[in-house]
Amino acid sequence: MxxxxxxxxxxxxxxxxxLALFLGGVAAFVGLNAAYLVWVERKTAAYxxxxxxxxxxxxxxxxxxxADAVKLLSKQVLVPPGVDGVLFRIAPVLIMTPAMMCFxxxxxxxxxxxxxxxxxxxxxxxxxxINVMALMLGAWSSRNKFAIIxxxxxxxxxxxxxxxMLLTIVTIVLMSGSLNLSEIVGKQSGWFWNxxxxxxxxxxxxxxxxxxxxxxxxxxTNRAPFDMAESExxxxxxAFTEYAGMSFGVFFMAEYANIVVGCSLATVLFFGGWNIGLxxxxxxxxxxxxxxxxxxxxxxxxxxxxFTVIWIxxxxxxxxxxxxxxxxxxxxxxxxxxTLWLTSFLLKVI
Amino acid sequence: xxxxxEQALARSAHSVGGPNETFVLNLGPxxxxxxxxxxxxxxxxxxxxxxxxxxxxxxxxxxxxxxxNRTCAQFLPNTSRLDYLSAMQYTHAWCGIxxxxxxxEVPERAEYIRVITSELNRIASHLVGWGxxxxxxxxxxxxxxxxxDREKILDLMEHICGARLTFCYYRFGGVVNDVDExxxxxxxxxxxxxxxRMRMYKKLVTxxxxxxxxxxxxGIITPDQCRRYGACGPVxxxxxxxxxVRRAEPYSIYNRFDYEIPVYHECDSMARYLVRMDEIxxxxxxxxxxxxxxxxxxFVNPKxxxxxxxxxxxxTFATEAGRGRFMVRLVSDGSDTPYRVKLRTPCLANLSLFExxxxxxxxxxxxxxxxxxxxxxxxxxx
Numbered sequence: 001m002x003x004x005x006x007x008x009x010x011x012x013x014x015x016x017x018x019l020a021l022f023l024g025g026v027a028a029f030v031g032l033n034a035a036y037l038v039w040v041e042r043k044t045a046a047y048x049x050x051x052x053x054x055x056x057x058x059x060x061x062x063x064x065x066x067a068d069a070v071k072l073l074s075k076q077v078l079v080p081p082g083v084d085g086v087l088f089r090i091a092p093v094l095i096m097t098p099a100m101m102c103f104x105x106x107x108x109x110x111x112x113x114x115x116x117x118x119x120x121x122x123x124x125x126x127x128x129x130i131n132v133m134a135l136m137l138g139a140w141s142s143r144n145k146f147a148i149i150x151x152x153x154x155x156x157x158x159x160x161x162x163x164x165m166l167l168t169i170v171t172i173v174l175m176s177g178s179l180n181l182s183e184i185v186g187k188q189s190g191w192f193w194n195x196x197x198x199x200x201x202x203x204x205x206x207x208x209x210x211x212x213x214x215x216x217x218x219x220x221t222n223r224a225p226f227d228m229a230e231s232e233x234x235x236x237x238x239a240f241t242e243y244a245g246m247s248f249g250v251f252f253m254a255e256y257a258n259i260v261v262g263c264s265l266a267t268v269l270f271f272g273g274w275n276i277g278l279x280x281x282x283x284x285x286x287x288x289x290x291x292x293x294x295x296x297x298x299x300x301x302x303x304x305x306x307f308t309v310i311w312i313x314x315x316x317x318x319x320x321x322x323x324x325x326x327x328x329x330x331x332x333x334x335x336x337x338x339t340l341w342l343t344s345f346l347l348k349v350i
Numbered sequence: 351x352x353x354x355x356e357q358a359l360a361r362s363a364h365s366v367g368g369p370n371e372t373f374v375l376n377l378g379p380x381x382x383x384x385x386x387x388x389x390x391x392x393x394x395x396x397x398x399x400x401x402x403x404x405x406x407x408x409x410x411x412x413x414x415x416x417x418x419n420r421t422c423a424q425f426l427p428n429t430s431r432l433d434y435l436s437a438m439q440y441t442h443a444w445c446g447i448x449x450x451x452x453x454x455e456v457p458e459r460a461e462y463i464r465v466i467t468s469e470l471n472r473i474a475s476h477l478v479g480w481g482x483x484x485x486x487x488x489x490x491x492x493x494x495x496x497x498x499d500r501e502k503i504l505d506l507m508e509h510i511c512g513a514r515l516t517f518c519y520y521r522f523g524g525v526v527n528d529v530d531e532x533x534x535x536x537x538x539x540x541x542x543x544x545x546x547r548m549r550m551y552k553k554l555v556t557x558x559x560x561x562x563x564x565x566x567x568x569g570i571i572t573p574d575q576c577r578r579y580g581a582c583g584p585v586x587x588x589x590x591x592x593x594x595v596r597r598a599e600p601y602s603i604y605n606r607f608d609y610e611i612p613v614y615h616e617c618d619s620m621a622r623y624l625v626r627m628d629e630i631x632x633x634x635x636x637x638x639x640x641x642x643x644x645x646x647x648x649f650v651n652p653k654x655x656x657x658x659x660x661x662x663x664x665x666t667f668a669t670e671a672g673r674g675r676f677m678v679r680l681v682s683d684g685s686d687t688p689y690r691v692k693l694r695t696p697c698l699a700n701l702s703l704f705e706x707x708x709x710x711x712x713x714x715x716x717x718x719x720x721x722x723x724x725x726x727x728x729x730x731x732x
Contacts, residue, residue: 050495315491321714
């Protein structure tokens with residue numbers, strides 16, 4: 001046993017083992033998050049709507065997500081006649097894979113960075129934008145009129161919202177001077193006023209930047225009030241109308257995975273990632289304590305943001321489609337541009 | 351039968367209309383936004399509606415014909431199943447027409463009870479319409495709040511007549527049971543409770559920017575269109591026409607109470623929304639006044655004969671239901687059963703507006719507009 005460990009501990013094997021461990025970990029993390037965020041969502045919705053929510057399966061309905069997953073898995077994956085079989089089957093895979101790839105680039109803690117890529121931020125966005133294409137393929141290949149209307153909406157919505165989102169990201173990159181996510185987090189260590197959200201001397205409008213980013217994130221992940229892809233009261237189930245069983249379940253999981261990615265990114269870019277914000281007080285603590293505290297801080301911020309996403313969904317009605325495009329082109333993009341200009345000006349002058 | 355890919359492609363190419371680039375979208379009869387088995391055949395140009403053709407009759411139940419081969423008393427429960435959300439006003443119309451034809455006196459107390467229950471029913475009906483509409487717009491939470499408030503009304507109704515939806519509480523010459531202190535006190539407590547809730551709904555929903563953007567200026571119905579199609583109820587009053595059966599053709603004892611008919615001149619969906627919200631407030635005012643002045647006395651006229659024969663003649667009677675003017679026409683030849691029963695329901699008239707007003711609209715706007723008509727499908731098909 002010890003010989004095996006020693007053998008695997010050598011380079012280049014160790015890199016592969018590390019990668020395999022992280023991939024397994026990421027898969028488990030995504031699966032668990034998708035399953036239990038559904039539970040959190042249902043419980044939050046129930047709380048907002050003054051009803052108990054799932055209560056039957058397990059205490060407080062805690063085993064409900066597993067029961068749901070088993071139900072979805074036991075269902076036949078229906079492929080209706082007339083659909084484009086290959087694209088129809090491949091679309092759920094295409095939506096889930098990039099979402100999981102994003103998790104590989106995210107820094108969860110100082111000792112928990114699955115892949116420390118120098119262009120991590122860029123890689124993340126490259127993966128995240130495939131999501132739209134997968135939705136469009138799924139909708140298009142199912143040859144359903146509701147789905148096709150939804151596909152057309154999704155494409156224009158995502159194009160409209162990538163622009164202000166990327167402009168905001170560029171602002172943050174200018175402030176941090178790096179595209180490496182670990183470095184961006186590292187720059188925000190120490191006291192909490194080092195977090196980007198409090199870096200008002202670099203970017204006085206950073207709060208607006210965060211708001212822009214958050215709204216774009218909601219739109220990118222097709223969450224209410226921008227859930228044009230699904231808009232169940234207009235388009236039945238939008239892009240997923242023809243999907244049944246686990247192929248529908250995968251779309252559902254991908255939605256939650258994308259929310260986790262979006263909120264993690266907001267945490268990393270604006271709220272100091274794994275930094276607890278009281279760094280100097282922990283200076284004398286052993287390294288593992290610091291790592292654990294950092295991990296807890298990361299997840300606390302992440303889930304607070306995710307909770308807000310859920311909270312928004314159960315509070316607001318859906319926007320109208322042109323309202324959504326107007327918001328992006330007439331408000332968010334100008335705001336993001338002004339912020340970018342101001343930040344680069346201040347960075348040059350100061 | 352499985353289609354080959356080519357057949358399926360040819361079929362979908364045909365269905366999108368080939369060179370004309372329009373396609374037909376079947377909205378319903380099973381669709382989440384139609385709230386029932388209404389089918390609307392949409393000819394779409396992209397997401398714009400060129401023509402919306404409502405297809406009625408999926409739950410046609412021959413209520414008028416049933417009225418013609420039953421006695422008046424036997425037909426009474428049918429009327430509460432037309433618009434199941436306005437059962438009180440509908441049974442009121444049927445009782446009213448029989449009382450008018452047979453010249454039956456209704457005791458004072460019974461009239462008060464009718465006004466109180468009808469207005470509570472109107473509040474419940476508007477709450478459902480409001481919640482379901484906001485749900486169509488993508489906001490899920492309000493409907494649960496609305497149902498919570500409606501539950502209080504339904505509990506009161508259940509206490510006096512046993513039913514929770516299709517009330518059959520009115521009888522020729524009165525009501526079936528007297529109301530007791532439990533009901534009266536419950537209604538008295540409900541009025542301030544509901545006012546408090548309305549303030550919350552105003553802050554949470556009516557003033558919500560997304561909701562306002564969705565329905566302001568959407569679905570303009572001109573007063574001229576209202577006249578041509580015979581629109582009624584909140585749809586008519588949202589188009590600036592001050593017409594309410596309770597004022598225009600006073601029935602029961604509505605002329606004794608002090609209340610306003612809310613009228614908005616914007617003609618859009620928001621105007622219809624505000625009319626309904628204001629009507630809840632006005633109904634609360636009527637309930638409050640009626641509760642304060644309800645007299646003691648008999649709750650039903652004891653002299654109503656067991657077997658009613660409507661004297662030969664042609665009678666009409668209208669009530670203001672939650673969705674508008676509900677009118678019954680009864681033609682009798684003097685036999686046990688009416689010769690002809692005509693039920694003029696508000697939802698059919700309001701739906702017929704949809705084809706003209708939705709042309710050129712985007713699909714989500716059209717559905718928001720349809721929600722503003724507050725359709726109850728069994729009321730359309732009868």
